[in-house]
Amino acid sequence: MDRLFRDVFPFTEPPRVKVVNWAKTVLSKIYLTDTTLRDGQQGWKYLSVEEGLEIYELLHEIGGKGSIRSTEVFLYTGRDRALAKAIMEKGYEYPKPVAWIRASLQDLNLVSETGLDEAVVLMSISDYHIVYKFNSTRDVVIGKYISVAEEAFKRGIKVKASLEDVTRADLDNVVIPFLQKLINLSEKYGVQLKVKLPDTLGVGMPFEFVPPPRGIPALVTRIREKTGLPEEDIEFHGHNDLGLAVANHLAAWFYGAASSNVTLLGIGERAGNCPLEVMAIHYAGIKGLSDINLKPLGRVRELFEKMGYRVPDHLPILGKNAFKTKAGIHADGLLKNPEVYLPFDPYYLLGIPVGVEITPHSGRAAVALWLKQVLGEDSISKDSQAIQQIFDEVVQLFEKTGRTQPLTDEEMLEIASKYYPKLREKR
Template structure:
């Protein structure tokens, strides 16, 4: 597409220097702060599930090992503190990849804590032990089992069976030296009686994390808060050390809202996947979660490589980025509308890239590795065309600008850059012939 990146160092055409530089934040009244939730008092972490739950999407491709290693590096770059490397029991390749990724984390001295997943089955845990021995570094084991009455009815399980299988598997893993997180599938639709029995069993066997799963995206923010608070009270009543994690899906479009609600209610760690990929409509999107945590002031890590991370997730899993996806979508920071473009150009002249970033966006593009872009199209005005031409060192006389604008307005979609340049060249040749 034809476009112009408004870079911080780039001066807009035909603007004067000397205008007062005003911090854009001082010009914004933020209603979000009127009834804003308090900053979470507890330190919290983030675990990236892209290489486990993310690749369970029916539309995802299992990335090559090279792509997985590059993704791990980018997870480190955006400040994620843990990564689920997959399920070693799934296949020989899955085991080999977990071992290779573990070795990479060690060799590169990354601060990421590696984790893996397994069913509450001893043979699954034995594969995890193999991965630890071959990879040469500890792995946190996320061992999962279905919990809700609905799941029990479908599977023909009893609560006694679930408690016994959980105790047996967790006890074995802990004795083998593994740190264990206990994952109850469909937690958000499980009764307190079921969860009380299973959680006390897991903590008693040495599990140190309880993962609350909104497996089918059933929860609302109110439900997420209630579940997290109830679980924290249960842990406190046992006297056992334990932390709470939240794992959310996006079936009702509430993945982000639920994650933030869980965090404000006391969750110690949030799970998410790049671009929100995963089963059905996917998981909480790690990139959108980080974006909002940063804008809330709850996350201080540099996120200038966040767009690189989402692009790599898209490339590695062969999942296209929706054009309107927050932050990373093609349309996130571009406009072809005349009145918007004119205002952006003025903002660039008066306050630089930071003011332009805030004028028609709630997200400061530069802070997250993106930039504002101006297009020429059927909704454009002369400001779009003039700026587009001048920034490329091309003539921008009135006749040419009017010709390009009239041509663009006759189209049903935004033209490509080479198409606009062809109009410019045709105009030049016609003037030469006339001269």
């Protein structure tokens, strides 16, 4: 009897996530927030208003039903403010534009002038920042944060306290007492407080047995238990310096930080952020497709490359190689049944076709798969004489020329059209 685990791997949907009863959160409450127009722009290039709006429109297509709750925007330049205003004029409920500012009254005034009602306020919390960046003391720096937060609450501006470098901070003696003061102010003025937990250097680890400050499960759990903050008011923002951004974001979801702060393609400072497209797949695997539209993800690469961004070929989900094979054994499996080497149907979900490139290591199966895709015919067999002849020519070409790169579609058409006359009209 076949055991294909269809309840986990439906193929026409992302793989489903089944969580046993140790999960410390209600996964129906999870959502995404975006910082492509803030951290992404900061780590890439200064976007025009038109470029920023194109990105925002795409985010709305993906998460406009509520899966992407917000997008962060700068307010420092005239162009920043023009983009924020243009986004506000769209009138979309989601993603909601949220200001990103430093903890200063000058920056807070920009929020008031722009008319936004929520701001992410940068509040660097580790002693690395307090001592070495600010050359100050905990009491002085935290006192400044408190005064800015209180002024924001007085003005009716919601605050998302961004505790920069929290994965290198003193949790029990600094972070939690500080949060308790912010909570008291929020309750005093009746204005919402949210908390953002940035793993600024990507040093977090996703394992329950790793203690704070590096252990993300322990960090989130301790904050929830000590402050009483609900999971929907806690956000995680992880960098990818040590390659664990996605794992840490998933851990944060499972342990009670409902908001996952991400960027398209993972663009951002240094090694980048957690990629939205990857978390969108996991989101759909956990919650289903009712409030997220994965199809627009297939246009992300084209949009960013038009803007001058070089998308890495081997990037998960959206790299050119993500659903492409050169290996003979993989091509053979795909030829027999796409589910053998695909976790889901990328064309059905994302509009991204499965690709194949031809080298001597690709074998006859890859040639047959390439022909099947070009001709749209299912009856092509890798064991046919024509396939063998095409593959022989491929091998001879590589041996004679010393070539190392796969053949282009045009080169394959030139060879294969000798044996499949139908291909001549495609040249």
